[in-house]
Amino acid sequence: MAEQSASGIRRIVNAWFYSIAGFKACFRHEEAFRQEAVTVLVLLPVGLWLGQGGVERALLVGSLLLVPLVEILNSAIEAVVDRFGGELHELSGRAKDMGSAAVFLSIAMAVLVWLLVLLG
Numbered sequence: 001m002a003e004q005s006a007s008g009i010r011r012i013v014n015a016w017f018y019s020i021a022g023f024k025a026c027f028r029h030e031e032a033f034r035q036e037a038v039t040v041l042v043l044l045p046v047g048l049w050l051g052q053g054g055v056e057r058a059l060l061v062g063s064l065l066l067v068p069l070v071e072i073l074n075s076a077i078e079a080v081v082d083r084f085g086g087e088l089h090e091l092s093g094r095a096k097d098m099g100s101a102a103v104f105l106s107i108a109m110a111v112l113v114w115l116l117v118l119l120g
Contacts, residue, residue: 022072030075032103036068047114056117063113070106074099 006014026033047060077099085092 026072026075030071033068033071033075036071040064040068050118059113059117063110067103067106067110070102074103 027037043064044061047064048057051057051060078096081092081095
């Protein structure tokens, strides 16, 4: 739990450790995140190599990094829904489906960016 009274550099240090804990939890508990992390590790150097100039490299790499970012948010939504609602509920299902749709759109965007940059 975040220390509410921390400020300045202490708050930044705390935030760093909470972020690392979040990455570890996502990697440990979410298969989709692990798959996306491996994909990013493989394709990131490819994007840096294939991009012709800073803008293309930023588009290729940025579109890749967006996928695990959205997956982390989706996993957080799913964890909260599971924590507070063990029973089946329409709103719980809707929240999980919307998170999944966001992940799908981030993947579709990454694929589209790569196709447009590399074939355009």
